[in-house]
Amino acid sequence: xxxxxxxxxxxxxxSTIIPxxxxxxxxxxKKRFGQNFxxxxxxxxxxxxxxxxxxxxxxxxxxPGLGALTTHLVDSGCQLDVVEIDRDLAATLNNTYIGKPNxxxxxxxxLKVDYAAFVKDKQKLRVIGNLPYNISTPLLFHLLxxxxxxxxxxxxxxxxxxxxxxxxxGHKTYGRLSVMVQYHCHVEPLFVVAPSAFRPAPKVExxxxxxxxxxxxxxxxxxxxxxxxxxNCFQQRRKTLRNGLKIILKELPADxxxxxxxxxxxxxxxxxxxxxxxxxxxxYRNTSRTSKx
Ligand code: SAM
Numbered sequence: 001x002x003x004x005x006x007x008x009x010x011x012x013x014x015s016t017i018i019p020x021x022x023x024x025x026x027x028x029x030k031k032r033f034g035q036n037f038x039x040x041x042x043x044x045x046x047x048x049x050x051x052x053x054x055x056x057x058x059x060x061x062x063x064p065g066l067g068a069l070t071t072h073l074v075d076s077g078c079q080l081d082v083v084e085i086d087r088d089l090a091a092t093l094n095n096t097y098i099g100k101p102n103x104x105x106x107x108x109x110x111l112k113v114d115y116a117a118f119v120k121d122k123q124k125l126r127v128i129g130n131l132p133y134n135i136s137t138p139l140l141f142h143l144l145x146x147x148x149x150x151x152x153x154x155x156x157x158x159x160x161x162x163x164x165x166x167x168x169x170g171h172k173t174y175g176r177l178s179v180m181v182q183y184h185c186h187v188e189p190l191f192v193v194a195p196s197a198f199r200p201a202p203k204v205e206x207x208x209x210x211x212x213x214x215x216x217x218x219x220x221x222x223x224x225x226x227x228x229x230x231x232n233c234f235q236q237r238r239k240t241l242r243n244g245l246k247i248i249l250k251e252l253p254a255d256x257x258x259x260x261x262x263x264x265x266x267x268x269x270x271x272x273x274x275x276x277x278x279x280x281x282x283x284y285r286n287t288s289r290t291s292k293x
Pocket of ligand 1: 033035039062063064065066067068069083086089108110129130131132133135
């Protein structure tokens with residue numbers, strides 16, 4: 001029976017672990033797939049400890065690559081589905097994990113996956129990935145649409161993106177990504193990973209973040225409208241709310257925002273304030289639509 005990864009002090013872990021599929025060092029990383037493979041054992045063990053996969057859990061890894069994380073996930077005994085776009089890597093991965101009943105590979109674009117289809121017996125998924133940085137933002141938005149099927153997500157992203165995800169209002173890193181992700185999830189930045197932990201080394205620092213989907217006591221009444229408001233407001237982040245909402249306000253009664261200071265900049269609005277703003281405007285929107293009919 002496979003066992004879970006032992007709790008290991010990162011200082012004791014091997015400093016460099018070449019994943020089994022990479023041992024001949026012959027694989028040429030493809031830039032178009034954002035391939036920067038983890039080769040630092042300390043970082044790999046730290047990530048696995050943070051995820052702490054358990055027998056009986058259902059994990060889904062996005063972009064297993066050469067298997068740096070995959071090997072540990074398979075060995076933990078969890079049920080593991082992996083989604084990989086690169087045909088060459090998929091063939092190698094299948095050869096490596098052949099005969100492992102808890103491993104299943106899907107050769108598909110992670111941006112096109114119906115994540116709900118992986119759910120069995122209503123068990124929520126734990127999603128993990130050292131994500132290709134070129135698609136990380138659209139992928140995060142795609143995954144948020146499946147948040148009710150997801151227990152948690154652990155991702156390696158550019159540190160700058162993790163800063164934006166976790167940013168409170170009023171900071172220069174606060175923007176559309178912060179509001180939308182914090183609306184849907186608890187965001188917990190975990191630790192930074194240096195470029196030297198990868199091969200080839202990326203130009204920027206990376207960081208691990210944990211996202212846990214939230215159940216909101218007061219959800220937005222119209223999620224599409226909420227996203228539109230946040231998007232419009234941050235298109236010109238230095239401008240006031242009045243400017244950001246110009247197009248939306250055109251269709252609404254002039255006094256609909258009389259209690260809100262339209263001279264404030266969007267970056268000063270907390271997520272809760274955006275929710276209240278969207279729900280408030282939705283009411284007027286529905287009324288003006290009904291009265292037009
Ligand atoms: N997990 C490995 C590691 O940590 O060494 C590889 C990480 S590498 C940064 C990103 C991985 O995502 C690569 O294996 C790449 O082929 C894969 N990938 C890139 N775009 C993808 C997509 N749209 N769908 C699925 N996998 C993708």
